Amino acid sequence: MRRWTRPLLCLCLVLGGNAAEGADPVNYNVSFAPSGDGGLDGLMKQTSSLVSLQKKLPPAPFALIGRARTDETHFITVLHALGYDAGTAKITIDGMSLNDPALLDHLTRLPQGSQAKVAISTQKGALFSLGQVNITGLPAGFKPHPGIRTGQPATAAPILAVPAKLTTDLQNAGYAFAIVAPPYAVANEATHTLNVSYSVTPGPRVDIGAVSFSGLTRTDPAFLARHIRLRQGQPYSDKAVQQARDSLLGLGVFSSVTAVPATQAVSGQVPISFHVTEQKLHAVTLSGAYATDLGVSIGTSWENRNLFGHAETLTLSVAANGLGGTGTTAPGYDIKGVFTKPDYYVRGQTLTLSAEGLQQSLTAYRRTGIIIGGSLSRPITAHTAITYGPSFTTERVDQEGVARSYVLAQFPINFTWDTSNSLLEPTRGHKLSLTITPTMPVVGTPHDPFVILQGTGSVYFPVERKAWGVVALHGVLGSIQGASQFGVPADQRFYAGGSGTVRGYTYQTIGPLFADDTPQGGLALDAINLEFRQHITKSIGIVPFIDAGQVSAGSAPFKGTLRVGAGLGARYYTSIGPIRVDFALPLKRTPGSSAFGLYIGLGEAF
Missing domain, CATH: 2.40.160.50 (membrane protein fhac: a member of the omp85/tpsb transporter family)
Structure with a gap:
């Protein structure tokens, strides 16, 4: 079981420990064993701190081991992101496991000018596909279009994009205060599927309220109210609000326009305020x-x-x-x-x-x-x-x-x-x-x-x-x-x-x-x-x-x-x-x- 929204922790390790204190920096080279997926191999190389910091910051022995542990954890996240939920990653230094108690002493005693050999291998396992996609809490009559479907590869990007898409669709349907929780994903290693659940809190369905403008110095607000296609009482739509903002910018009078809907409805309506900055005359x-x-x-x-x-x-x-x-x-x-x-x-x-x-x-x-x-x-x-x-x-x-x-x-x-x-x-x-x-x-x-x-x-x-x-x-x-x-x-x-x-x-x-x-x-x-x-x-x-x-x-x-x-x-x-x-x-x-x-x-x- 895992949550897609768990952040990737970046560990910043400093020189420490009696064994490594005062030790010279370790020069090393990095090799990747092909996994059979060129996209996976490329992403691992692009995101590896062992690779990106290799020439910029030669580490002490203890820091090199910490850097490798960070990459090993990160590579699991990369595997999951590409749909390899049962995949594993292994890093060795001069053929020794990162958990080998003799590794630190080995690195400390390396002759000056020598290079440690860091080898990275992955077992990607089966590519997982999406199983059940459950969305709970939707308002009656609303048909969701999450943009994902059962059977497609269980890669992270489209799964993480669903909350934003559902939120936008709900806001365009009048639910201005809709909230969609981050996805909750459960991997089934027996069937190589990933079941994903989304929880929706739609809030009330509302209309556009009073429309106002702030920051005006020369422009007639009545003209702006006629210009935008936004009328009090029409069903709330985030798309309509953004189109009104774009039409104001298109007049060539303003250097910036920000649409600010109220944080709560008043008698079933959401007041909209446009904060503008006029250009020089x-x-x-x-x-x-x-x-x-x-x-x-x-x-x-x-x-x-x-x-x-x-x-x-x-x-x-x-x-x-x-x-x-x-x-x-x-x-x-x-x-x-x-x-x-x-x-x-x-x-x-x-x-x-x-x-x-x-x-x-x-x-x-x-x-x-x-x-x-x-x-x-x-x-x-x-x-x-x-x-x-x-x-x-x-x-x-x-x-x-x-x-x-x-x-x-x-x-x-x-x-x-x-x-x-x-x-x-x-x-x-x-x-x-x-x-x-x-x-x-x-x-x-x-x-x-x-x-x-x-x-x-x-x-x-x-x-x-x-x-x-x-x-x-x-x-x-x-x-x-x-x-x-x-x-x-x-x-x-x-x-x-x-x-x-x-x-x-x-x-x-x-x-x-x-x-x-x-x-x-x-x-x-x-x-x-x-x-x-x-x-x-x-x-x-x-x-x-x-x-x-x-x-x-x-x-x-x-x-x-x-x-x-x-x-x-x-x-x-x-x-x-x-x-x-x-x-x-x-x-x-x-x-x-x-x-x-x-x-x-x-x-x-x-």
């Missing part, structure tokens, strides 16, 4: 990136995180770009203001208003414009969302010495499906984005209306333990329908080359060209990127990659001239994401493209 950020084609980009932004007390944000940013790039003809700028309001009329729906002034001087065209837009974004499911809203652009575009002015009315509709596990360093899952942008030229050079269709997708496959090796695949597909190539403003056409499509080629140099090799831009785009992201150390990685893509003058994809680039990247992994440096070569240079491309930024390429 204002934040200033600096940003920078470099690419050989687009040059240096530097910017700064100022943000108010809680403008009117309802988690509204106002972000003002300014950036200089196109500094020294091979694909630019002069420096440009981008000045932008963005206002967001969460829970706009409907919980989860976000209103975004933006105004932007920019100037771009690229190889294909020079553009100066103002863009004003508004959009609504809301989740559809936990991983999908839709964003839609109008935007208006007034701009002047110069291409091939011809200047044209436009006023465009657009209504982009975007659908996203994202199951990836990180924004800056995804290692599993996928991302999918589909955008439809109906466009109507309303003032200026007359053009037919057209629709821009574009889809992007990424998928990530971890191929090594802890995702130290990840295969990443990315694709882009676009088409413009409703107008001819030159019936679409130059800045609205598709271009390829550079970090967004095919690295190694200068931005805009893939696709149809004018007679002087200036990029025309096209009505269709397709590109694919393949990377293998390999950690070398915890903070250093390398990324070999290959890209391919094309742009065609017509609106049908896959009909241009395919261009391929390949290269190698380096990564320095930080707490805010990887710092990325990619070096790429075009397999066949196009007119106007550089011989190589260098790209530096924060976060993965996709």
